[in-house]
Structure formats: structure tokens, C-alpha cells
Amino acid sequence: MWLMIQVLPDNIILLLWLLAFKTYICQTSYNTRNALPLWNWECINDKCLPLKATHVSKLQSLETCNMLCSSIQIWPQPTGSVSLSTTAVPARSDMFQLQMIQAPTKIVHEHLQEAFAHFREDLQRIEHGSRGFEEWRSVSVRLLVNGSDDPRMTLETDESYSLSLRPVEGTAVALIADIAAHSFCGARHGLETLLQLVWLDSYMGSLLILEAARIDDAPKFPYRGLLVDTAHNFFPITELMLNIDAMAASKLNTFHWHITDSQAFPLQTNSIPELSNYGAHTPGDVYSPDDVRTVVRRARLRGIRVLLEIDAPAHVGHAWSWGPVADLGDLVFCLDLEHWSDYCSEPPCGQLNPVNERVYDLFERLFIDVMQLTGVEDMVHLGGSDISLRCWNDQFRHTFNDSMDLWIHFTQSLLKRLERRTGRIPKLTIFWMSSLSERFKSDIRRYIDNIGFQVRHAAWAQTYVTGIRTIMSHEDAWDLNAGQGAWYEENNGAPYNSWQRVYEHRPWLKHGTGVIEGGEATVWSTEVGEGSLVAHTWPRAAALAERLWTDRPEGATRPVHARLDVHRTRLVQRGIQASPLWSMWCTQNTHTCN
Template identity: 40%
Template sequence: MFRYHKFIMKPAGLKKILYFLLLMCGVLIFYLMRYQFSPLSNLSLRLTNKQDDPDHNPAQTEKQPDVWTWRCENEKCIRYQRNRKEPEVSLATCNMLCGSMQLWPKPTGLVSLGTRTISFTVDQIVLETEFVGALEKLVKSAFSCFKENVAKLCGKSDSKNSDINSFKINVNVIKTNVTKLHFDTDESYSLTLKTIKTDLVVIIKATTFFGARHGFETLSQLIWWDEYTHGGTLKVLKGALINDSPMFSYRGLMLDTARNFIPVVKIKKVLVGMAANKLNVFHWHITDSQSFPFRSIRVPKMSAFGAYGRDMVYHPDDIKDIVNYALVRGIRVVIEIDTPAHAGNGWNWGPSEGLGELAVCVNEQPWSAYCGEPPCGQLNPINPNTYDVLEKLYKDIIELTKEDEIFHLGGDEVNLECWSRKLKWNNDTGYYSDLHDLWGKFTVEALQRLKKANGGKLPKHVVMWSSNLSKKPYTTKYLNKNNIVIQVWGPLQWGEGVDLLREGYRLILSHVDAWYLDCGFGRWREMGEAACDPYRTWQSVYMHRPWQILGTNRHNILGGEACLWSEQVDLDSVEARLWPRAAAFAERVWNDPPFDAYAAVGVAEDVYTRLNTQRDRLISRGLVAEAMWPQWCSQNPGMCL
């Protein structure tokens, strides 16, 4: 049984409790105020806020005296503990003034660089030009790209430190009517940089816009951000003279967007990287047996049946946008719809429209019996409707890209077993004892349809992958060397390039053992080995110089192309797979610098430092690039090389 006792507190007790509570509140407030204003607390809060802020700019960090400075000794930047009386010299400034030039790709002509610097601001850069029409638009657009790249060096800094009144760029182009890139387009340029009174004046001279664009790119590489001077400022060399032109007219990069869809925004970033390295052909492998994301104007069913999803399609406006974006950056776009192999999903709507089987072996199992990787699929060469569809697709591509000099027909890895088992022969279609002849007949008919799609004229350079059809006796039987260019993808030791050159064919080189950037990432399917191990390092990419071995008719080598197939590449990894290895390739096909194959070190030391500087430029432009070495090596290159 519980009893209730009424409790009455006396006034004196109530006062004691109130005093105690007030005392505790005072103690709590004291400790809170002490923590709020303590140095440790402020440091912690600052670090937390800066790490969480994606827009935090290191250039705006509260400046602390730097312990280190760099001195140029024996053409290398050496790190030293700074003497208080000694001026601070940043690593970036030391690199630009010490030893080898920090230009990439290395110019082929005369280079003379000054040893003094000038500070300036982005707002002081002005373009002086008197062009009109299409050329004026291109030059101004290229200038805008240049200025944007310079601005990105600053981050969010609003530094106004300058040693000049203005930064004037004067562009002179001789052939004002050349606004499309061709094999014989002159891409040479000269760049002169000098001070006139209180102005910095740059003169870029070029035969065509494409040379002038390269001049803008080289000028951007004479500019850097110095975090030591005035708390951070843009710097440029006070004087320079550069003459430059490429060794090869075709400097390509192939990207496969069919195995995994790569969105337009990422393709544009690839083009930004290409422009930074003076690559000039974007070979777009846009479809394959896995998917058909190309939205054809004339045959919309291709993407309706073949795209991974409605949001994974390249619409006509997307392609026009990419073509224009590339042109401003000195790049032409070559779209490839591979045939007759590598054609499956997207081609499987023929029966429902009364057109019969446009493709055979589509998604056939076991895939190893019908193709090199799943899913399988090849065009049906004995169905005339297949060629009607091809002609429409070819016309779409030519209209969208405005590219009528180069056309890529595909033509690799035809599986004759697929045709042997799946084609339905009759008296009208006939039968071929050697299915290579059927392959050849398909190619001849595809070329005729391409000719019709191009207004009755076959493009001057029709590119095809090397294959069994590009070997004797089929080459001379089906491939006219006056029109056909062979893109050799097999390893150099196969020797197919030598045979083709002897027969008089023109070549684009893409040797799998050096310039396939997708290799070395392991096996993605359970059956079979990894496609092309091992990983191609940037050094192996750089040191591949196949024309030195091929020898015969070297003038028929139009250039080279690095390839990135996308079985194990998507939008999140495409940039790191390309850079900086594609940059290493770019210097090989722009300058083709010599090296001693018998030396202990095949790659010269300055290549490491120049490529690392170029990687930093790519990162400043928003690209992702693989690390070349620990950051310590960047600060102490002489101790790593």
C-alpha cells in the first residue's frame, strides 16, 4: 500500500537550488566560449570547411612562408631549403626557365625561348584580327578556347598583378578560304612573342586556320600560374620565337562508344585533350554488335532496336554539335559504322518490316563459334535490302559530319563460319566455295553505295581495318589502292604493313602491341583469355616508332592512331585511360623525336618532366589523367630519373 505525503519546500532551499543552476550555466558558457575562440578549434573548422568545399581554391589559402625554393642547376630544378634572404622561386617558374622547354608536343622547327618573365591578367588579353566570314568565326572561337584555358590556371583567384598594359595577339592567316581540314592542309605556324614598350605582343603566322589554332595552343603552354609571386599570379615568358609543323598529316584518336555508351559531355572532354596535344582526327567508332546508339535520320529503327536506352542515343544535333566543337579545336570527325562484322543489335528489325534478315548470327550462342566476343552479329551479304540500309546510313554520316574526303568502312574480323552456317543459299544468291570472295563482293557493293551516298563520287580516302581481305590474293582483287587506305591494327611483328607498303597501299598505323590503350585490364568474360595483355605504359606508347622498321615506301604512311575500345571503359574511366598516354602518342606522330634503342634509358629525362607538365595542364582544363609518379618526383626530378 502506497501513501501520499505532501512535500513543501522552504524558501531558503529553493534559493540554493537556483544559485546552483546559475553557477552551472556560467561554467558551461565559459567553456563554450573558450572552445569557440581557441586556435585548435579554428584550424579544425577551417580544414573541415575547405575539404568539404568543392570550389575551394588553394591559391586563396592564407599564405604561409614556404620552406622550399627551387634552383636551376645543370638544367634541372633542384629543391633547397630556402634561405630567408633568398627570393622564393616556385617549381612551375623554375621548370619554365630551366633546361628543356616545357612544350608538348615538342616543336619540329626552330625554338628560342627567353629567360625572363612578365606577370599579367586574363582581362588584358586581346585579339587583333581583320578576318571576315567563316574564318573570322573560327579564329575568334579558337581565341576564346585559348583564353578560357588560361583563365582556368587561375582557379578562382582574382589577382590583378601585372607588369604590362595589354597582352595583344595578332593572327595572320594566308589562305583565308581554308576552313576544312584535309590531308594536304598546311598546319604549320610561327609564333613570335616580344615586349613593345608597355605591351606584350604575340604574332601568330600560319598558312591556314589550323596552323593558327596550333599557335594558340603553343602560346598557352608558355603561360603558367606562379603561386609564390604576389600571392599568386599568371606569368608568361617575356620573349619567344617558335617555328613548328607536324611530321604526319593524320594524327588520330579512336574512341569506341558502342560497348559502353559515352555521353556527349565526355566526348567533348576527349576533344579538349586532343586539341591540347595537337591530335587532328577523332575516329568515332559509334556502333558495334553490342549497341547501335546512332540515331539515323533515314533509318530511325536502327537506334530504336539497338540503343541501350532512350537516353543513350546520339541524335543528329548531338553529332553536329560535336563536329563543330571539334572543328574549332583543329579536329575532324570520322564516324565509323563497322561492317560487315561487328553488326548485330540494331540490325534485327528486318523481318518485321518485310526486309528479311539484315544480319545473321545476332546474339548467337555459343558465341565463340561465331565471333571473337559476345554478342555476335554480321550483316547478311546476300540480302539486297542490307545495302539499301547501308546507303542511307552513309548519307546520314556524310551530311552530319560534312566529311567527304575520309570515310571509314570498317571491315575487320569477319567470321566466315557464321556465314557458312547461317546464310540461306538459293539459285539467286549462289554459293561461294571461298567465302573471302563473298566478303570481297560485299565490300565492292558497299563502296558503290558509298559512292551514291556521296553524290556519285567515292571519297578520296576510304579507310578499312586490316584483315584477311587485305592480304594476298584478295587485296588487288577487291581493294583499289588508289582509294583504299588500310588501318593496320595487328602487332608490328606480323609484318602485314611491310607487304601492304610493297603493294603500294597507303597506311594508318594502330599497332595493338603499342597503341591500343584499352589493353591490360584483365579478363572481362569467363571464357577465353584477356583480349590484349599487358598494359601499354606511356613509355611503350612513346617509344613505338614503326616506320623505322617498315622501311619500304614510307611516304605512304599517312600517320598513326591510338585506339581505346570500351569493353572495360565507360564515362567514369575514359579520361584516365587516355591521358597522359594519348599525349605520349601525340608527340610521336607530331615530332617523331629520335631515341637510341640501344641506350640504357630509352626515354630521355626531359620527356618525363615535359609530359608531367603537360599532364598538369590537362588537369587544369578539367580532365582526369593517370599519375605518372609520386608527387615527390615532380619536386625532385633529378632524384627519380
């Protein structure tokens, strides 16, 4: 990874500074006080240092200094070669034009067009309708996809891309940005990187874009996820889509939607409306099929899959209580028990009846509903966490081993129904890992090549995961609720997972012989509600994104801190209200805070 250093002639620098001065004097809409800036930032020894703006001929904003000084301001940093000029030219959002070079199918072509429209919208948000230059450069964005004819994110998707940005030979008024990829998702990542080479210069009141760049990039891990729980507390889809926008800006590729739990079943389905009728918090706190399709569409155009989890057999509640009324028998046991702490981690308890065939009939219909809504066919998440063998022991007067057999029976029955309805088992069927997983692994050998564990506890990684495909979600680093305690206890002793803690966690260095698909941060909504999801999650989830995309050996150093701060500013400019990483002083004086 290297930088191509170019030095602007002094007369060009002077011209840019004078244009900036002209903009500052004329644009009262941008600076209502019509005052000169207090500071000028200069790149000295690879650091942006603030100096009093006493010489207008040397005016440079912090944003421009950050982008043109030595550090690579792309988040996550690319894994391949990088060549960036240190010269910039003015740009305007409506002067970015799409030129389709190649797309393997009509649907990929259409997805590329819509993704470019989103790219232009993001530019407009950053631009804020600024006016300042008459010397804007047009940018022709040329997209070439030579590979997958499926625009969806799948387990086989090649997310690599290459980006080349250069001036048009023989003219000083145009740039060409070539993005080549083997999939729609790779091309979309290329658009995201191009977007990060554009910024709003607050002194000039105009967008600027690097004059030249060459980047080759591909992620280290194929699964890079973020779980959001909407069962404990409800989030409107507008908030979920902002979260998806932030995921795309950071190149995460899996929105794990933990949509149901014992507290609520807010998913409306056409085939089983009773689940949300009995299980939603209120009639308004539901996600209709159209709501889910809206989120899925937004995610797909951002290169993200929506993995919809219907947790079972535990973590079910009143949504399944209507069985006797519908002559289906008991669908759920252990509901509304007085001593809930003996049967589950949070009330209300509830666990499906593993010997009632109607349970499996309902799940067959749910499988089809979920696949049709999300379009995700090669991956499914079947939950499986916090199973209470005591619940089944009490109900059937079984021994521990008998109830363990019931869980194996339940899981095998689900897999057989899924296979029967879809004609095949998905390539990756994910279960939450637990202390019961070793027995589980040994008893489902028929499906072992299609099974993966999502691991929440680091202590389980070596003991249980050998030979199993694994998604890491270690609570001691990537649970974004850690440190808050739980509603039923004063303090559980867990430390707060800061962005530094998230960034520095590299569990694969101590992992056994399992196949690591990737990792995922989790946001459980027990103590997170409407209006707080984005600020609670970002930019900490972006730290995970770079860890999973790039996995650089360095820890959370101050230069990384400063780069993440630049990325956080980008998110805010795009309407994603990520929390600050430090004080404004440190943003303006990173050399002091380093």
C-alpha cells in the same frame, strides 16, 4: 632547335621575388594557411633543384623554374627552330586581346574568333580568378591566315604555323604575339603553343608569360588519331568533349569515333531511327544528331576532324534485326547464336546479309547522314574487321572462296553506292586490316588509289601493306586497353602499354613500301566506362601525340618524362583529370628521379 638565354638584372629579380612575397602574405584566398612556402626552386646545371625557402629574396616557384630553366616545355616539341627567352612577365586572361590581321574567308574569320574565345576560356581555367599584380602586361594576339579558305581538317590541310612573341618597342606594359599559318587549323595550333607559354605561378598567384619567343613548327605525320569506342559502354558527350580538349592540347587531329558495334548502335539518325531503337543499350544511351553536332563543333574549333565509323559487315547486332518486321527481309545473320565464340570475338554476333539489296539502300542513307553530321567528306571509315566467313558459309552453304567473294561483293557494292550518292569516292576510304586483306587488295583495283588500311597487328605491316596507304594502330604498343585482359579470359598475356611503350614505338622504321599516313591509339570501352575515359587515356595519348608530331629519335628518357609531367599538370589545370605519371616527390625532385 635552340634556346635564347637572357639573364634578368639582379634588381628585377629582387623585385619579382618581393612581389611574390607580398602576394603570399596578402592572398589568403590562394593559401588559406597564410604560410610561407617550404621550398624555393633554383635552376642549377639545367635542373630545377629544391632548396629550403629561408631567404625570401630568392623565392621562385617550381612552375616558374620549370618554364625558365633549359628544357623546352612545349608538348609536343616543335619540329622547327625554337627561340625562347628565360624571362617572364605577369599576365592576366582578360588582357589578351585578338587582332585579326588576315583571314581568307568569312567562315575562317569566324572560326578564328571562336577559337580565340576558347583560348581565353582555357586561360581563365588556369588562372582560377587569381589576383596579385598591378603590373600585368597586355598581350595583343595577331592572327594571320594566308591559305586555305576551308576551316575543316582535311587530308590537304597545311598544319604548319609560326609564332613570334615580343615586347612592344618603347613600352614595358605590352606584348605582341604574332601567329601566321596557311590554314585555320595551323593558326589554332599556334594558339595552343602560345597557351603553353603561359602558366600560373603558385607563389605569386598570377599568370606569367614568357617575354619573348620565336617558333616555327609543323607535324611529321598528317594523320594523328585517337579511337574511342562508345558501343561497348556509353560515354556522355561532356566526357567526349573533355577528351577532345585533351587531344587539342596535345595537337592530335582525328577523333575516330567507333560509335557502333554488335553490342550497341547508339547513333540516332533521322533517316533510319530503327537502328538506335533496336540497337541502343537503353533509350537514354543514345547520341542524337544534335549531340553529334555539338561534339563535331567542339572538335572543329580545336582543329580536329570527327571520323565516325559505322562498322560493317561484321560487328553488327540487334540494331539490324528489324528487317522482317519492316518487310525488308533478313538484314543480319548469325545473331544470338548459342556458340558465339565460333562466329565472333564477343557476343552478340551478327553479320550483314551481303545479298540483300536493302542493306545497301540503308547504307546509302547512312553515308549521307554521317557526312552531313561530321562535315568530313574526303575520308570515310567502313570498318571491315573480324569478318566471319563461316557465318556466310553456313548460311549460303558456300565454300571459303565463295564467302570471300561475298565480302568483295559487299565492299564493292558499298563503294559504288557511296560513289553514286556523293558523286565521287572519298580520297581515303579506310578499312581495318585483316588476314583477308591481301585478296581484298587485289580484287578492288578500281579503287586502289582511294583505299587505306588501318593496321592493328605489327606482323601484318610488311606482309600485306606494300603499296597501300596505312594508318598504324599496333596493339602491342598503342592499344590503351592492353594488359587489362578481356572479360572472358583471366589474362591474355599482353603487357600494359605504358606511356614509355607508347612513346618509343616507331613502326615506320621497319615498314615496307606502303605510304604511312600516320598513327592512332585505340580505347576500346569493354572495360572502360563513364567517368573513367580521361584518366584511362591521358597522358598516355599525349605520348603518342609527340611521337606523331615530332618523332624525335630519343626514347622515353627522364627529361621526356619530366616534360610530359609538366604537360599533364597543364591538362589538370584545364579541367582534364589526367592520371599521374609518378609520385609528387618526383614532380618536385625530378633530378632525384632521373
